[in-house]
Amino acid sequence: MANFLRSTAVLIIIVSTVVLQVLLTRYFPRLLLDLPLVAVLYLTMAKESLLWTILSGTVVGFLQDSLSPGPLGLNGFTKIAVGSLTYMANTVIAIDRGATRWGLLFVSSLLAALLFLALRILFLNRNETMDGERILLSGLINACAGLPLFYLFEKISQPANE
Amino acid sequence: MEVAYPFLKHVVGSVSSVAVLWRDYIDLRHAREENAELKGQIEQYRRTVLGYEERIREIGRLQVLSDLEASLGLPSVKARVIGADPTHWYQSRILDKGREAGLARDCPALSADGVVGRIVQVSRNSSVLQLITDVDSGVGVLLENSRAQGVLKSEAGHQPFIEYVGSSEEVVVGEKVLTSGLDQIYPKGLLVGYVTDSKPAKQVFQRVGVTLSANVSKLEEVLVLKKEPRS
Numbered sequence: 001m002a003n004f005l006r007s008t009a010v011l012i013i014i015v016s017t018v019v020l021q022v023l024l025t026r027y028f029p030r031l032l033l034d035l036p037l038v039a040v041l042y043l044t045m046a047k048e049s050l051l052w053t054i055l056s057g058t059v060v061g062f063l064q065d066s067l068s069p070g071p072l073g074l075n076g077f078t079k080i081a082v083g084s085l086t087y088m089a090n091t092v093i094a095i096d097r098g099a100t101r102w103g104l105l106f107v108s109s110l111l112a113a114l115l116f117l118a119l120r121i122l123f124l125n126r127n128e129t130m131d132g133e134r135i136l137l138s139g140l141i142n143a144c145a146g147l148p149l150f151y152l153f154e155k156i157s158q159p160a161n162e
Numbered sequence: 163m164e165v166a167y168p169f170l171k172h173v174v175g176s177v178s179s180v181a182v183l184w185r186d187y188i189d190l191r192h193a194r195e196e197n198a199e200l201k202g203q204i205e206q207y208r209r210t211v212l213g214y215e216e217r218i219r220e221i222g223r224l225q226v227l228s229d230l231e232a233s234l235g236l237p238s239v240k241a242r243v244i245g246a247d248p249t250h251w252y253q254s255r256i257l258d259k260g261r262e263a264g265l266a267r268d269c270p271a272l273s274a275d276g277v278v279g280r281i282v283q284v285s286r287n288s289s290v291l292q293l294i295t296d297v298d299s300g301v302g303v304l305l306e307n308s309r310a311q312g313v314l315k316s317e318a319g320h321q322p323f324i325e326y327v328g329s330s331e332e333v334v335v336g337e338k339v340l341t342s343g344l345d346q347i348y349p350k351g352l353l354v355g356y357v358t359d360s361k362p363a364k365q366v367f368q369r370v371g372v373t374l375s376a377n378v379s380k381l382e383e384v385l386v387l388k389k390e391p392r393s
Contacts, residue, residue, distance in 0.1 A: 025246035064248045069282040069292040
């Protein structure tokens with residue numbers, strides 16, 4: 001029962017990050033924060049299971065793509081790939097410290113942005129102009145917002161007695 | 163009597179002073195409660211007035227769209243923006259109308275100031291509007307005076323521009339940019355924006371900078387033109 005409740009809480013986190021992102025960008029169109037990516041990275045680090053990474057990346061990516069003009073699968077693939085890399089990094093580096101988590105979030109955000117652009121160039125034949133400043137800023141925002149969000153996610157998904 | 167008078171006078175005076183004080187205290191307590199209640203009511207009225215003001219503004223905007231609808235004379239649907247793109251890679255908005263309201267893929271959307279985009283995804287009760295500022299968007303346009311034709315494109319973080327305008331075409335700053343109708347999505351003659359500058363581009367073309375007439379970043383309601391059934 002406890003496991004079921006925790007899994008439900010995790011699913012709610014995933015869906016609510018996409019909903020929240022849609023609402024936030026409605027009022028702040030230039031927002032560079034990628035809440036769904038932060039949620040996937042949190043699950044990857046917290047659950048320490050590749051299955052959760054693939055599952056959350058697929059759900060989040062599918063939800064994002066279905067609400068975007070882009071083709072289905074692009075965001076899902078990006079999130080699964082970056083989540084898997086983070087999972088591998090997680091097995092090598094201890095990510096208990098805030099600074100390590102911050103660094104991992106920052107690098108993962110940069111990788112996600114670069115992979116997304118690469119996929120668009122390779123599969124959609126787009127002439128992308130890489131806005132390095134925007135990508136760096138997005139990475140910084142995701143990393144800075146990610147730490148308090150991780151704490152919040154932990155509070156939501158873990159029972160009070162733990 | 164004479165002996166008791168000053169004593170009585172002081173006692174009665176003191177008692178009446180205490181009574182006045184007590185009454186004032188009770189009044190003050192009531193006044194405080196009343197004050198808190200009135201403050202609450204004022205706050206409530208203020209919120210109601212703000213709600214009404216917002217509603218009046220919305221009605222004003224919808225009225226402008228209704229006027230536009232009437233002037234165009236084309237079947238259309240008014241839709242409200244309920245969300246934006248959940249990634250920061252695309253420029254799109256989520257609308258509260260979908261297939262049930264008669265919307266379909268490639269339906270053009272306008273605001274009171276001009277063209278804003280087209281529908282790219284439709285579900286039963288919502289749809290995704292791709293803005294003309296999206297990197298994947300392209301609008302067939304022509305310049306009002308020179309009648310030079312081209313394609314309006316956008317790049318992330320940059321001003322929209324027109325591609326494929328011949329370098330020999332005379333482009334005037336401030337000239338109106340209208341839809342050409344050649345993309346078979348946007349009807350011909352709708353206002354898109356104004357020419358801001360022009361510079362030589364690759365081969366025999368020039369790149370014409372455009373400032374959009376509609377503020378697409380602050381969209382709240384749009385008018386979506388329904389697609390006419392093909393015969």
